[in-house]
Amino acid sequence: MFQCVFSSSVLQPHSTSCLFKHLFYHSATPASQKQPEPIYSKKTEIQRQTVRAHSVKLFIFSALQVARQLLLQQQQQQQVSGLKSPKRNDKQPALQVPVSVAMMTPQVITPQQMQQILQQQVLSPQQLQVLLQQQQALMLQQQQLQEFYKKQQEQLQLQLLQQQHAGKQPKEQPQVATQQLAFQQQLLQMQQLQQQHLLSLQRQGLLTIQPGQPALPLQPLAQGMIPTELQQLWKEVTSAHSAEETTGSNHSSLDLTTTCVSSSAPSKTSLIMNPHASTNGQLSVHAPKRESLSHEEHPHSHPLYGHGVCKWPGCEAVCEDFQSFLKHLNSEHALDDRSTAQCRVQMQVVQQLELQLAKDKERLQAMMTHLHVKSTEPKAAPQPLNLVSSVTLSKSASEASPQSLPHTPTTPTAPITPVTQGPSVITTTSMHTVGPIRRRYSDKYNVPISSDIAQNQEFYKNAEVRPPFTYASLIRQAILESPEKQLTLNEIYNWFTRMFAYFRRNAATWKNAVRHNLSLHKCFVRVENVKGAVWTVDEVEFQKRRPQKISGNPSLIKNMQSSHAYCTPLNAALQASMAENSIPLYTTASMGNPTLGNLASAIREELNGAMEHTNSNESDSSPGRSPMQAVHPVHVKEEPLDPEEAEGPLSLVTTANHSPDFDHDRDYEDEPVNEDME
DNA sequence: AGGAAGCTAAACAGTT
């Protein structure tokens, strides 16, 4: 594809990257300058890029102008201060200049940056040559500037010394200092110019569509960018629109279809059409498909149209109705340079998110692999957390949890735990196993259900995650939370639906279960009232229920105790990781969805429970098992442990990576949420 | 292996 046509070089690099390294070597070599002929050729249509290349040149040129001016000024200053012009040819000036200068090392385009440019930009050989030459000139001038600055500093130090020794020349120092300050500012200015120049180059790369070129090379550019930068790019692209619009809208080179197809993944093609990936920061893999389907089924719903506003990234044009939106879409977002560029940016946004996801997946996998070193479950391939979207909702999926993770008998099932198996596993192996979830937290163990619920309130409210507590425990909690410690059945219902998104579905099922539990358990006492009847809790009866013992091993217990120490850092690390990668989906602040906190809390309570039971039972066990086999501590409560609340079984199970789409085996009647909020 | 616990489903009756 690419071929270096350097006279002294025979190279057929397999990639632009390879080519660039080769190229850069030549450009940095004086001998390369004697080669005015095209040094880079590509079998694509080049002329169409002329306009963009021209703007690149403009940027470089302006940078050059500034550099020349700076040099001129410095020379003038030099003459004033009676200094010689720096002519010394230092090979590594940066190493010898003062730190302050070294930190401002001029940002000559690095090979990596140039590589990006080459990947994004199809420059004509002449343009490329000019660019390289200009780049070299820039480097040279910056070198001279640095050296001059160094000289000035030396001069200053000399003068200072002279002053100290002789106390003379009291007026010269301020002058030199002022000059230095100005020079530093100039350096900074130049640096900014170069950054601008680089940004421009990047943007040019974004705006350039290269037909026939695989989309893969886009990744290196996107890799280093954070979503905010990509968002910024959106704005820039949008603002650059007016300038580019004059170039016309029928460029055959901008073949979006080709580009998308060349990305080789149909899903990607659909993904780039999903504006939400960038607008809300969520990576929703299924969304585009669904949206496109819904679009077909419901002609008035469009992924790019919502709330009367065009949701085309960076547009936000108000469209009163769907028809006007369609008009707007066809007129403003037709297949032209801008739209194509925006599509590409969107594609990069998605790619970036995917990259981040993959990155964190890998990290998580490594962590879990590390923590499950001794796991006996071979197929427990750790999967990333996807709590909101993949948490189980059906009993069948919930049932899959015990099979998916090797959990000890000491670990009651908790549906809210890291997913250890992908949906495919669930669908194939667990989908058809019907049965209820066993082993939930129960307040008979004094599990701090209240603290868990309180701590993860937002999570439970927003994520359709089944709370890891028994119905009895939840009912008791609901009643105890009430001011009068009594609730009507309907109020209990309301509490369930209010507190847990999970109970906003399948009302017939869980309401029946609630009634069943109220009637079945002696701990729930029905009290006749004037208006009807209310339910109260008989704590004595509640505590009577058979306690379940933990049969952990000493090492397990020991590790569990010590695990409190690493719960916090681990959780912090995870959160930091997610924040670092700017994945709002996982950050509490952005979503109000303390997913991690929830996870962590459940886990921590498992730890608490395990510790408590261990301390009281002195259970026997065999050594050699890490708590992490069953426990995934992520979070530690900030408040000190309450012995009464610290009791409780572990729940370490994972559950539930299950999407609602798998709920086809049951016909739930989804009742609307009873919004009888208090 | 058997019992306890828990969940779901369902039938049924009484009340609103």
Place this chain on the structure above:
DNA sequence: AAACTGTTTAGCTTCC
């Protein structure tokens, strides 16, 4: 009559 409330039974799974 329908919906709601409350009780009871049955079947199932998991854990001890």
